Structure formats: structure tokens, C-alpha cells
Amino acid sequence: MNDISNPIVQMLEKFLTLASQRHTLITSNIANLDTPGYRTRDFDFRGELRRAISTEDPVMTPIARAIPGLMERPDGNNVSMDRESLLMAETQLQFNIGVQLIRNQFQQIMTAITEGSKG
Amino acid sequence: MSIFSTLEISGSALAAERQRAEVVAANMANAETTHTAAGGPYRRKEVVFSSSGNMPFRMMLANFRTLGFHPIPAVRVARIVDDPTPNVMRYQPDHPDANKEGYVSYPAINPIQEMVDLMSAVRTYQLNASAVNASKQMIQQALDILK
Numbered sequence: 001m002n003d004i005s006n007p008i009v010q011m012l013e014k015f016l017t018l019a020s021q022r023h024t025l026i027t028s029n030i031a032n033l034d035t036p037g038y039r040t041r042d043f044d045f046r047g048e049l050r051r052a053i054s055t056e057d058p059v060m061t062p063i064a065r066a067i068p069g070l071m072e073r074p075d076g077n078n079v080s081m082d083r084e085s086l087l088m089a090e091t092q093l094q095f096n097i098g099v100q101l102i103r104n105q106f107q108q109i110m111t112a113i114t115e116g117s118k119g
Numbered sequence: 120m121s122i123f124s125t126l127e128i129s130g131s132a133l134a135a136e137r138q139r140a141e142v143v144a145a146n147m148a149n150a151e152t153t154h155t156a157a158g159g160p161y162r163r164k165e166v167v168f169s170s171s172g173n174m175p176f177r178m179m180l181a182n183f184r185t186l187g188f189h190p191i192p193a194v195r196v197a198r199i200v201d202d203p204t205p206n207v208m209r210y211q212p213d214h215p216d217a218n219k220e221g222y223v224s225y226p227a228i229n230p231i232q233e234m235v236d237l238m239s240a241v242r243t244y245q246l247n248a249s250a251v252n253a254s255k256q257m258i259q260q261a262l263d264i265l266k
Contacts, residue, residue, distance in 0.1 A: 020121075020257065024125045024191055025191065027250050027254065030129070031128045031129055031132035031135075031193055031247060031250075032168075032192060033132075034139075034239075035168040035194050081246065088250065088253055092257060106264070
């Protein structure tokens with residue numbers, strides 16, 4: 001581990017990976033809004049993030065499960081448009097936060113380099 | 120699985136919803152068609168969506184081994200089926216397609232039902248289009264890390 005890729009950047013990288021994986025799942029749920037028999041799939045973001053951060057390994061793709069407790073339509077589909085839209089907005093903001101924080105980390109390193117050359 | 124695959128997934132839904140809207144348009148256009156190439160009046164069509172992730176267990180296992188993940192299902196139009204609702208008979212003795220009793224069979228198309236279906240297709244199309252925009256924005260943000 002070197003100073004450029006510090007633990008914070010590595011943690012944020014895992015955060016971004018998970019956020020984009022969740023975004024993919026939400027996109028798939030939205031795409032299957034009218035598919036008979038389709039079940040909403042998602043994963044526990046906090047739990048997966050905790051698990052990813054606690055190991056040194058790169059992020060293993062989490063297993064998506066069917067979400068219980070959603071209202072099912074007569075055709076067996078239980079995708080809720082509101083739940084998915086809200087989750088998509090949330091995931092997008094999470095991704096945004098992660099990107100900003102990573103940029104901030106690199107900005108700090110950049111500052112250290114440029115300020116050092118001024119002295 | 121990359122974030123670019125979200126564009127494909129949303130794209131599949133856009134294509135499917137567009138086809139649904141096309142079928143609705145065909146139904147509306149042929150609401151009064153009493154004569155088709157196949158003979159008889161036009162039959163109302165309906166699309167059946169299916170999730171493309173429904174693959175056999177063996178393939179799923181192979182995918183899981185190589186990709187470490189079960190595939191994210193996109194959507195596709197599985198088939199277009201005929202509505203089994205019986206035709207509507209109207210008394211029009213002068214019509215060339217009238218039967219011996221003077222009745223003409225018209226397709227059983229309800230404009231309200233078609234409009235509701237069309238509206239649903241359009242709204243779902245919009246929802247998927249905004250999903251594409253969200254994905255694009257996320258990819259753009261990821262690129263901005265480089266700046």
C-alpha cells in the first residue's frame with residue numbers, strides 16, 4: 001500500500017463498486033416492471049459494504065435476493081415503481097458522494113505535491 | 120457486470136415498451152378492419168414480456184462460476200398473442216363482408232383499453248429513459264475522477 005492509494009481511497013472504491021452494482025439491479029427491476037412473474041431483487045447495501053470493507057479482497061459481487069413484503073400484482077410481478085425510483089435517486093446520490101470524496105482525496109495529494117514545489 | 124450493462128438493460132426495456140406501443144397503435148388502426156390476408160376480421164394483439172434472465176440452472180451455474188454473479192435480467196417481448204375475445208357482430212346487410220344474416224364481425228377492440236395500455240407503455244418508457252439518464256450521469260461522474 002502506498003500513499004497515493006490510501007485506505008480511504010480503497011474503501012471509497014469498494015463503496016462505488018457496490019453503488020454501481022446496486023444501480024444495475026435497480027435498473028433491471030425497472031426494466032422488468034411489466035414482466036409477469038418477475039420478483040424485485042436487491043441486496044443489503046450496508047451489510048455488503050461492511051463485509052467488503054472488513055476484507056482486503058476486491059469486492060465480490062453480492063448475491064441479489066428477492067425482496068419480501070412487496071405488494072404483488074395479479075400477474076405475479078411485485079416491482080414497485082416508487083420504491084425503485086427512490087432507490088435509484090438514492091444510489092445516484094451515494095455514487096455522487098463517493099466520487100466527490102475520491103476527488104477530494106486526490107486533490108489533497110495534488111496539493112501536497114504542488115505546495116511542496118513552491119517551498 | 121459493469122455499469123455499462125445498465126444501458127443495455129434499460130435499452131431492452133425501451134425497445135420492449137416501444138413494441139408494446141406499436142402493437143397498441145396497430146390495434147387502434149385496425150379497429151374497423153373486417154378483412155385480413157388470413158381471412159376474417161383483424162384480431163386484437165397483445166405483447167407478452169419475459170425476463171431474459173430466465174436461463175437453465177446449468178447455464179446459471181456456469182455464469183456464476185465465470186462471472187461470480189447470476190445474470191441481471193433484461194426484458195424482451197417473448198411473443199405477441201391474439202386476444203381470444205370473440206368478435207363483435209354488427210348488423211350491416213350492405214357490407215361486402217356481411218354473412219347470410221347480414222351481420223359483419225368486427226374485431227373486439229375497446230379504445231379505452233387501448234389508450235390505457237398506451238399510456239402505461241409511454242410512462243414505463245419514460246421511467247426507463249430516466250434510468251438511462253441516471254446511468255449516463257453516473258458514468259460521467261466516474262470519468263470526472265480523472266479530471
